[in-house]
Amino acid sequence: MTPPATAATRSEKVRRAGPSGIGAGRPGFLWAAPAAVFFGLFAIVPLVMVAVLSFASWDGLSDPEFAGLDNWRKLLDDPVMIKSLWLSVLLTLLGVVVQTPLSILLGVWAAGHQRNRAVLSAIYFVPMLLSIAAVSVLWRAVLDPNFGVPAQAKWLFGDGNLFGMQSSAIGVLVFVSTWQFTPLHTLIYQGAARAVPQVLYQAAQIDGAGTVRQFFHITLPQLRNSIITSMILMVVGGLTTFDTVLILTQGGPGSDTTISAYYMYQKAFKSFDYGAASAIALLLVLVSTLISLIVVRLSGYDKMRSTMEGL
Amino acid sequence: MSRNRPNYFAGFGSLVWLLVVGLPLYVMLVATFQSRPDYAANGPLAFPEHFTLDNYINDLNSGFAQYFLNTVIVTMCVVGIVVLLVPPLAYTIVRSRGRATTTVFRLFLLGLAIPSQAVVVPMFFVISEAGLYDNLIGVILPTAAFAMPVCALILTGVMRDITPDLYEAMTIDGASSRRVFFQLVLPLSRSGVSTIIVFSALQAWNGFLFPLVLTQSAETKVITMGLYDFQTEHGVDTPGLLAAVVLSMLPILIVYLFARRALVQGLMGVGGK
Numbered sequence: 001m002t003p004p005a006t007a008a009t010r011s012e013k014v015r016r017a018g019p020s021g022i023g024a025g026r027p028g029f030l031w032a033a034p035a036a037v038f039f040g041l042f043a044i045v046p047l048v049m050v051a052v053l054s055f056a057s058w059d060g061l062s063d064p065e066f067a068g069l070d071n072w073r074k075l076l077d078d079p080v081m082i083k084s085l086w087l088s089v090l091l092t093l094l095g096v097v098v099q100t101p102l103s104i105l106l107g108v109w110a111a112g113h114q115r116n117r118a119v120l121s122a123i124y125f126v127p128m129l130l131s132i133a134a135v136s137v138l139w140r141a142v143l144d145p146n147f148g149v150p151a152q153a154k155w156l157f158g159d160g161n162l163f164g165m166q167s168s169a170i171g172v173l174v175f176v177s178t179w180q181f182t183p184l185h186t187l188i189y190q191g192a193a194r195a196v197p198q199v200l201y202q203a204a205q206i207d208g209a210g211t212v213r214q215f216f217h218i219t220l221p222q223l224r225n226s227i228i229t230s231m232i233l234m235v236v237g238g239l240t241t242f243d244t245v246l247i248l249t250q251g252g253p254g255s256d257t258t259i260s261a262y263y264m265y266q267k268a269f270k271s272f273d274y275g276a277a278s279a280i281a282l283l284l285v286l287v288s289t290l291i292s293l294i295v296v297r298l299s300g301y302d303k304m305r306s307t308m309e310g311l
Numbered sequence: 312m313s314r315n316r317p318n319y320f321a322g323f324g325s326l327v328w329l330l331v332v333g334l335p336l337y338v339m340l341v342a343t344f345q346s347r348p349d350y351a352a353n354g355p356l357a358f359p360e361h362f363t364l365d366n367y368i369n370d371l372n373s374g375f376a377q378y379f380l381n382t383v384i385v386t387m388c389v390v391g392i393v394v395l396l397v398p399p400l401a402y403t404i405v406r407s408r409g410r411a412t413t414t415v416f417r418l419f420l421l422g423l424a425i426p427s428q429a430v431v432v433p434m435f436f437v438i439s440e441a442g443l444y445d446n447l448i449g450v451i452l453p454t455a456a457f458a459m460p461v462c463a464l465i466l467t468g469v470m471r472d473i474t475p476d477l478y479e480a481m482t483i484d485g486a487s488s489r490r491v492f493f494q495l496v497l498p499l500s501r502s503g504v505s506t507i508i509v510f511s512a513l514q515a516w517n518g519f520l521f522p523l524v525l526t527q528s529a530e531t532k533v534i535t536m537g538l539y540d541f542q543t544e545h546g547v548d549t550p551g552l553l554a555a556v557v558l559s560m561l562p563i564l565i566v567y568l569f570a571r572r573a574l575v576q577g578l579m580g581v582g583g584k
Binding site: 026027028029031032034035036038039040041042043044045046047049050053060102105106109110117120122123124125126127129130131132133134137138139140141142144147148149151152179184187188190191211236239240242243246247261264265268269274277278281282284285288289291292293 | 318321324325328329335336342350354355392396397402403406408409411412419420421423424425428429431435437452456457459460463488491513518519520541542546552555556559563571575578
């Protein structure tokens, strides 16, 4: 077991390790090769293929034909595609707006060391363990218009068919992903809130700052890096939501919840237009890679340094 | 957090959240222990009058046992591949100073951003061409590949905490990188390795998209596919469906009870530092 290194001793170690460390006995690239080859084969190669296919016309049976920008032009003219992009963005934004404050509050609250908080956090964590398929099936049953909770609580749900209207169907999708993914983000904030130096709070208390002021002037700024990481995860996760839509709404009513990832699946495996599907897929990759590059830069992950060092 | 008075607002909020998390789980559990007519008559919020295990028994008899077995096979193989490949990778990323290693690390970081849907079309053809369509191996390989970035990130974080002095001491003794890996790095990152085991297992167990696109027949169905099919075919049998949901999560809950520490700590490190 590694003893948990405190932030201070850790950065000290990093500095001492520097270039003065003995260079001999370092592992060569061969150690990383099996993992790199495996990952390359099943993630990078298909990614390149997606890019190539997005410029081809292909039904999956005959040979793919080079089609230039045809797929892209078609997509730009496709009203469902434009709508699906807008829906993806809307769903993602709503997710971020709902989940961020909720998980920050829950995370900061759970960072306390009282026993009841530990027990509650353990329960809060359960939705995270379930597969998206299980969660979607569960909520589909709970919200069923005839046999579910809405049939019993008409005063709250009206006619009860939450899946029959665009606004309520989107509401359900946002709610279900909040239910499932808030634990993950809560945990990220909980870890970060525990790492905030207690000195800062003690100093603030001497200055007479109350709980609310301490939260806004110490906790929130200290959580900056976690907020970035967590938001990126939310954005990438939101843009690529798929299972939830497939099981809960099948993109309906009409195409009112057909988000891009689901539209891509339909194009490929229902209409067998693999070229168009690849173009949508490439679009998704570009957006999520762009966002991740930004976070890697902002958080300094790639420089392998602890963000506590500046303190 | 040192606070003098209890924060009633936060306490109230956390109880509300407990309701939001707990109520659907309660509805699910209660529904699975009653017959279909009972459930239809009493509604989802009522407590069952006649306790029955029939829903579970029916599910297990209608193929879920096979799906269970398939999922166990997929999960064990994915965990095996990840545990075999990721520790040496993380070791190289942390210790090697070469340019190739840095590139590989960035590639894996980017891999975090590649959504699995994005590659599912070419994956379908690669797997079909390799003759692995509708074969569990065809599900195992891509699932393992997509579990690797997160695991690499977690394990490099853990290995970076090993003091350089230890490496230096071993190197002065003339140890090869192989000895350093097996006698120093692996033993000291045991906690990290258990985290990635739990992680990759969770991902494999809950995988949906690759099985959806890459398998077809009942012999290769995994449990998430079983749920999806059940829902489309017998959507009205809510108690049976929910019993299947409970069955699908039971092993995960057991793992969670035993490996909670590793799982939670691994996740906290992702954005915490």
